[in-house]
Amino acid sequence: MLIVKKFGGTSVADKERIFNVARRCIKDYQAGHDVVVVLSAMGKQTDVLIDMAKDINPKPPKRAMDMLLTTGEQISVALMEMAMAALNVPAVSLNAFQVAMHTTSAYSNARLKRIDTERIRHEIDQRRIVIVTGFQGINKYDDYTTLGRGGSDTTAVALAAALHADACEIYTDVEGVYTADPRYVKNARKIDEITYDEMLDLATLGAGVLHNRSVEMAKKYGVQLVVRSSLSEAEGTVVKEDVNVERMLVSGVAADKNVTRISVVGLKDEPGVAFRLFDALAKANINVDMILQSIGREGTKDISFTISGDSTDDAVKVLEDNKAKLGASEIKTKTNVAKVSVVGAGMMSNPGVAAKVFECLYNSHININMISTSEIRVTVLIDVENTEKAMNAMHDMFELQD
C-alpha cells in the first residue's frame, strides 16, 4: 500500500515531535507500506521569516517572499531525513525543485498544475521513505511559488492523486472534523464521515481543519482523505464521496473571522459595471465570496462583497485605481465582520434550513448583514462580536451535540 501522510507545522515544531512523526511513518514503512510524507515549516518558522522580511521591506516583493518562505519546509524535511537516519530507516528529503512540483506563476498564491513522479517513484523503489516539502512549487520561470494558506494539504492530496496512493492521511492537532470549532462550541462532536461537498463548504467557511483547495482536488481525483490527530491514535474523520451513516440534516457549523466586507458605492446603473468591477479584482488574484447588489441614490447602485481579510489592502488598491473607470463615488471597508454557516448534504432534500437559521439568529438578537446560500449551505455575515453566540445557537438548534 502507498500511503501519503501530511503533518503540519505544530507536528514538527521541536525535536520530540519530529521523532514522534518519524516513528509514525516508520511504523507504516516497517509494516511493508510505501510512505510519502509531506511536511510544513516548523511551528512558527513561517511567521519568523515573515517578520524578518517585513523588517527589511514592509511590502516585500511576492517573488522574494516565496524564495524566503520555501526555506521553512526545506528545513523541516532535512531534519526529518536526519531523524529517520537516527532511527536507522532509509529516507530522502525532496523540495519542490527536486520533485518538480509545477504550479501557475502567481507568487504567494499559486495553484499546482502538474507533479513529476519519476524521482519519488525512484526513491520509493529503493525502499526509502520520501519526505516532501509541502506548500511550495516552481513556476515556468523556474522560480519558487507558494500555494497560499494551508497549501501543504493541497500538496499532500496532489501527491496522493499523482502517485495513485491508497490512502492520504492529513494529521492535525485536533482529532478530526467537528460539528463546530470546539474552542467556541463546548459540546461540539467529532464527525466520523463527511462528504467532499460538506467538507468543502466547512473548509471554505473557516472550519480551519482542511484547506479548501485540497478538498476540491481530493473530490476531483477521488482521493479519500482521513483527517486525524498527530498526537493520539484516535480514529479521525473520513472525507469521501458517499457517506454511509444516516444523513443528518446539518453536519456542522463553521465560522470565519478573517473577512472584510467592501462596499462600492454610487456605481452607474448600466450593464457591465459588475463585470468590470469583479474582472479587475480577479485579475489581481482576489477571490470574492458573498456578493450583494442594492439600489443606491439617484439612479445609482451599490455593490457589496466579502473577501478574505488578507486581501484587504490589495483589493482597496485595485478599487481605488479603478474608481474613476468604474464611476464609483466611494469605497467603504468593514473588517469587524464574520461569516457563520451551517453545512449539510441533508438539507438538499429538506427545505426550511435557512428559515431556521434566521429564526435562531432573531431569537439571539443578532443582526444579519448579508446572506448567501447553496444547495448544502446557509451562510450569514454578522458582526464579529456575535460569532460565538451565533455558532452555539445554531449548534443547539440543529441538535449537533454529543
Place this chain on the structure above:
Amino acid sequence: MLIVKKFGGTSVADKERIFNVARRCIKDYQAGHDVVVVLSAMGKQTDVLIDMAKDINPKPPKRAMDMLLTTGEQISVALMEMAMAALNVPAVSLNAFQVAMHTTSAYSNARLKRIDTERIRHEIDQRRIVIVTGFQGINKYDDYTTLGRGGSDTTAVALAAALHADACEIYTDVEGVYTADPRYVKNARKIDEITYDEMLDLATLGAGVLHNRSVEMAKKYGVQLVVRSSLSEAEGTVVKEDVNVERMLVSGVAADKNVTRISVVGLKDEPGVAFRLFDALAKANINVDMILQSIGREGTKDISFTISGDSTDDAVKVLEDNKAKLGASEIKTKTNVAKVSVVGAGMMSNPGVAAKVFECLYNSHININMISTSEIRVTVLIDVENTEKAMNAMHDMFELQD
C-alpha cells in the same frame, strides 16, 4: 563592465549590514555596470542550522545536512532582493537550482563543475542586479551539495570566470590580505598586490581571507581578484598573476590551528603500503597535507601526516576500518598542533629561507614536529600553544612590519 561582488556572512548579519551591501551594489549598478552579487548565509545562521541538526542526529547524513544548510544562503539572497526592492532597484535572487550550479556528487565537500549562465545573462539583460547563493550547488542526482569551508568565494570566482566578468571583488571584514593575521601579529601590514601562488599558499595555510579553491580557480581562469573590506572604502589587496611591486623575499606568515596529526604505526616495510593508506583516505574525500615516513621497530615503518581538524573523525574511521588490511599496529591522533608557514614568491631565487625559519624557531625554543616546503613556502608543524610566538618571531625575522 560586469562586476561580481561576494559578501560573507558577517556582511549580511543584520538589517543595517544588508542595506549597506545593497547600497554598495546599487552604486555600481547606477554607474551603469552589470552587477552579480554572491552571498553567504547570514552571520551565525549556518552554526544555528548545524546545532539544530546535531540535536536531531549527532551524525547527520551529509546529504540531509546540505539540504539543511543551503537554506541559509537562500534566506540571505531573498532578503537582499527585498532590500534592493525597498531601494527601488530591480533585483532577482537565484539559488543553485535556478542558476544551475553543477558540482561533483560529494556532499559537504563538492567541487563546481559547470555553471549555466543563461538565466543570469537573461536577468542581467533585463537590467536587474542578480543575487546568487554562494557555497551551494546541485549534483547529478539533482540533490543539493555544498562546497565546503569558504565555498562562497569559489562560487564568486567561478561565476566571474563563467560570465567573463571584468572584476571579481571579495568583500570581507578585514581590509585585505596581511603579512600575518593582525589578531596575532600586532605590526602586520596590509599587502597591496600578491600573486595567485603566494595567495594560494597563504589561503591553504590558514590566512583565512580567501578559500584556496577560489584562488586555484582564479589562477586557472585568470580572474583578477580584489580582497577588500565591506565596512570601509579602503583599497584592498589585488590578487593576480604578476605583481609589479618590488619582490619581497617573504610576503607573509600564516598559521592554521585546525590541524590534526595522525600517525599510523608499525606498517609492513613493503611496496604499496603508502599507496593503500592514502588511497583509502582519498576515496573517503579526506585531503592529506604534510606527510612524514619514518623507520619503526623491527623492520616496520611509521607514516605520519596532517589533515584538517574537521576530517579527524572520518579519517580515524577509515584507518580503523583498514587497519588489518594495512597491517598497522596502532593509529595515533594528535590534535593540539598548528601549521605555521612563511610564503613568498621571492624565495624561489633566494635559498636559505628554510634555514632562517629553523634558526628563528630555535632562538624561540620552539620544537618542530614536521617540516614541509615548496618553491615559495616553508611550513612547520609545531605545538599549538607556540603558534603566536612563532608567527611573531618569523614576522620580525623577515622584517614584514610596517
